[in-house]
Amino acid sequence: MIAPILEERKPSIRFQPGQSGTIKCESASISGAVSQRACVYCGARVVLNPITDAFHLVHGPIGCASYTWDIRGSLTSSSELFRNSFSTDLQERDVVFGGAEKLAAALDEIAAVYAPPLIFVYSTCIVGVIGDDVEAVCRAAEKKHGRRVIPVKSPGFAGHKSMGYRLACEALMTLLEPSHDQPAAGGINILGDYNLAGEMWIIRNYFKEIGLPVVSTFTGDASYETLLRAPSARLNVVQCAGSMMYLAGRMEEEFHQPWVKASFFGLDDTASALKKVADLVGDAGHRRRAEALINRETERVSRVIEPYRPRLAGKKAAIFVGGGFKAISLVRQFNELGIETVLVGTQTGRPEEYEVLSRLVQPGTVILDDANPAELETFMREQGADILVGGVKERPLAYKMGIAFCDHNHERKMPLAGFAGVENFTREINLSINSPVWQYARA
Amino acid sequence: MLELTPNTLAERSALRINPCKTCQPVGALYAALGVHRCLPHSHGSQGCVSYHRTFLTRHFKEPAIASTSSFTEGACVFGGGSNLRTAVKNIFDVYQPDIIAVHTTCLSETIGDDLNAYIMELTIPDDKYVVHTNTPSYVGSHVNGFGNMMAGFIRYLADARAAKNNRVAIFPGFVNPGDIREIKRLAGLMSLDCIMFPDQSDVMDRPMTGDYEMFPPGGTTIAEIQMLGGVLQTLALGEFACAEPALVLKSKCQVESDLMPLPMGIAATDRLLMAMSALSGQAVPRELEDERGRLLDLMLDANPYYHDRKTAIYGDPDTVIGLTALALELGLRPRYIVTGTPGELFTTRVKTLLATYGREDCRVKAGADLFELHQWIKNEPVDLLIGTSYGKQIAKAEDIPLVRAGFPILDRYGHSYNPLVGYQGGLRLAEMIASALMDHYDRTCADEDFDVVM
Known part of the structure; x- marks a missing residue:
């Protein structure tokens, strides 16, 4: 069934090639919508x-x-x-x-x-x-x-x-x-990583190797004691911007801690995040160690994912995730793999994130806020998506349509952050897109 | 895991830890998915329906579609009438279901929304329907919500003046599509022309075709619900889910009902088949007698492994009663039987069942939670757990084999396709239970006791 699109929903969707203007977002869901969004x-x-x-x-x-x-x-x-x-x-x-x-x-x-x-x-x-x-x-x-x-x-x-x-x-x-009053420590806080599948541990280890201790984490693997030390850190590194930009702002006001946005999804984003943080709070030694880590890991990961490239190149991806910052990273990550993003949407993206997305994707890519399953279905079909990245409610929708799926939400069992995450992400995309089941399902 | 659970029992009157129930609306939503071309609609905040859909998707591994009134602060002050009007219009315009089944939430109940009045004032397109039920989340559990939604459909649609027909209504209870298919098969073998209501088969177990259908082919049709007014009788399976709708159908359309436990195990399946036989006038066919015989055969073969094994069973009341009956037939020794759904009828029913087998040495509790069950187990362990996925933490902490049965099962695949009901369901459960106990034995026994032949 190709459902018509509600008039009231049209400002939240961009689906004409070259169509411009802003995406309506950060507004209440429409009554009667089968919204994918929570409360x-x-x-x-x-x-x-x-x-x-x-x-x-x-x-x-x-x-x-x-x-x-x-x-x-x-x-x-x-x-x-x-x-x-x-x-x-x-x-x-x-x-x-x-x-x-x-x-x-x-x-x-x-x-x-x-x-x-x-x-x-x-x-x-x-x-x-x-x-x-x-x-x-x-x-x-x-x-x-x-x-x-x-x-x-x-x-x-x-x-x-x-x-x-x-x-x-x-x-x-x-x-x-x-x-409030604590002597300044040398390290950083990481905000907006929830240690899904152990992702915080991966990021923490990178900073350890660089020589920047992680003082406190919000809120992955956090405890009462570790949280209380947070005001002593020198910098807040904000990973999930949607959930934690506000806290970063408040901590800047109260504790005079500067903050920086950083994504640890994808090779490029992880590398630039590590370098950025090293430059902001470290010295030349930190920068050197960061670069050594990045070079070593990039080389290692590139070798691991190389065999997958021919199996994935030219595929088309649809993305529907919670926040805009993650969506941006995912588009980049797909680009790295030679996969074009043909649909991208979020539950709670912000106007400036939709702006970045608009610049990042090809003309003709559908961008939408707070989508419902009917819209996802319609546009995935029209755009010929091969894989959907989403959460639990989107998984069976994709499978029913014969589209591969990657969970980038609470139910992911493999860490998708950092360099190790790129390996896992590539493997997951591959195992779903190239599952032997499809040859029977698409007869 | 869960090493924080203390052995010492402390009286709790206010704190619920690790519940064995959830709220009414999700049951109502599941019931409504069993009606053909129906869009379940949650009248409350948008988070409710997001949680319910996620919960159902995690259990069935299927899309679970429902819409929401998306309450804002304004709706809480002025009532949700305009939200419902907008919602109904949007739903019929865009999703085009044949019927919208509205259930309330704690929020719309507390602010006092009058759904009867709202729906009366709606402009509903020709040949389309809007029905509702009240499902306050602070009363009962998801099981009550399921029964209340069924009752809502009957109140709005069952036709008291419908011509008498030769069909029999079957209320399958809060079960999986695999169970419904099995009950239909039994009815078919008993030459019974039945109206299954609700019917989530071919809705929540759709084959993979490469097409997504928002309204799959399954589900009880509106015409069939209307015809419930003229059926011979209702076979209502599961007292806790089905007593209310059976009562409403009787008072509205004078249809008598035979209220019985879910057909789990030998005796309860016999009971259903006898009732079917009385209605169709046909004897139980050889095919079913053979199935029964094969189940008995397995029960005898594996008997030494079941005998006197201490067992804890937890979950929804109808399912737990069915599982308890089967456990007793197998020779297991029920030690703790609990449900999160409140109501002393549960303890009465279970104790009667236990007494039949002289197994009164068992703690039975309604309105219990899994934290309390865990504490009991810490004080006196059991050999086997039967219940939902939420027992896996106890199973791991105490190293007890767990047989998954009931709602929800969030951590295994395929369970909703296969029945727990009927002799086939009994065969499946008997195998699962024996295998769980024997796997555990193999994993934990001394090398000299480890044997290829068991």
Whole structure:
């Protein structure tokens, strides 16, 4: 079925060759849309969830807690606490009489059994509507138990996923504020990497080799203790710009830390990120070590991916991911492999990112914000895409259409960041595009 | 993994840890996917439907399509009426389903949206339908949401004045497409002309054709739901999912129902076939008797491996009751039986079942969570876990073999194609259980006990 495109959706889509003007984005989804996009709570949760030794207590009915139970794919080197699901499981009587008392009781029960250094309390859609004063309950619990209890006011309807990112960043600032005054350390913080499949570990090791210690990570494999050291770092390196630019800005205001955007997806982006950071906080020695690492790894990875090139060259890719910054890296990465991007879209891209994308792709490439499956289907078909890069909801759509797929979201099992990530990405693209199944499926 | 789970049980009245249920709307969404050319619609924030679709996609490895009213702050203040109007218009314009099945969310319930009134005021194109059900997320679980959505379809569509027909309604319960196919096969072999409602086969298990269909060929048709008003009888499988819709059909259209457990294991499958036989007047054919015999044969062959093995079963109430019945038939020793869905009817049903086999030495709990189950297991271990993927953390922490059955299964492929119901489902479960226990034995036994022949 080729679905017509809703009038209201047209400003968010560019599909005529040479069509110019800006992409409408950062707006609410249209009622009735089969949106691929999530809510404020989801945005807040994905940013904070990787903090390994925090209690993530979801204040609301059970759904919001159960849908986010151990799905993030972010790995830990220490506590596994964050992989449990904690909720107040609000019932009808709580909705009628208020849930604040139950929340306070839940916090008491947590304190009675565990000694958590840090508790995040996420308020979901109905909590504001039923009038629970979550902030007051958190303040009281913080005093009573001597632990940080930080409210994350994230009702689903208060904007979309990006608003949740911002609220999570605010919660992180609330956490960091008491650690304001610290002697400066030599290293850097990495913001916006969630250690999916161990990606943070790869990046951290690069900086270790260069001689730049990573002080704190937001929030992949982070813990309460490591987060508190963050204000002492000299530079914030922002990987997922969508979720963490706001935090970088706030940290610059409060702690006078400069920040820089850096992508670790693809050979070129990883190399320029490492060099950029070495130049900003290092000396000639750091720069030299960065270049040695880049040369060694680029050469090694190029050798590994060389045999795949003829199998991938000339293929056409479609990209539909969460943020614009990642989409930009992916287009570049496909270019490196000789694969043309014929469709690119995001859930929460920003205007300036769409500008970059427009310049990066060939004329005729479809660019779209907050797409629905019908639009993805229509344009993938029209554009003759061979592979789709996306998340869990897009996977079966692609397969049903006979299009290969690569998960670039929570469900990736192989790290796709850094030089090792380029190897894995190439292998994944190849195994899906050149799967033996297709020869039977496309008879 | 999960070494944080303390052995000492602490009374919890407010804190839910590692739930064994989720909220009503996702059940409603799944039920609505079992109606032909239906677009499920979530009346609430856009995050709900994103989570539900993701959850269903993770279980079925299939696209799960649904739309949302996309509430903003304005909708929370002024009500979601205009969101619904816009949504319905957009949906019929663009996606062109035959019917939209609206379910509410905790948000739209709490702000007091009156869906009856909203839908009455809608302009709905000719030959198109909009139905709704109320699914407050803070009541019951996804199982109730499933039953409530079925009841919603019946309230709007089942025709009390429909001509009497010779068909039988089958409510298959909250099961997989593979189960529905099996129930249809059984009905076919029993010469029963049935209306399966809902029917997610050929929706959530579509073959790969190179074409994506937003509305796949499967699903109960609107005409069939209307005809439910004139059927001979309803066979409602699974009390927790199907009691409500069976009751609504009876009160609206005076259709009697036979409410029975999911046909899992020997006795429950016998029970369904007897009911089918009474309706069609046809004896159980040789083919099915042979299937039953083969299941019995396997049960006997593997009996020493099942006998008295301590077992924990968890998941949705109907599924858990079905699995418990089968476990008892196999000779397993149920030790902990839990569901996250609240309601004491569950404990009553399970205890009755246990008493039949003299196996009362078992903890049974409704409204439980998996953290509590884990604590019980830490204090007194079991040999076998049967349930959803969410038990895998307990299985790994305690080194207990896990047989995956129920909803959701997020970490294995192919499970939704194959049945748990009927003798075929029993055969499959019996094999899975024996293999899990024997694999575990092989992996952990001393070298001198390790044998090629078992």
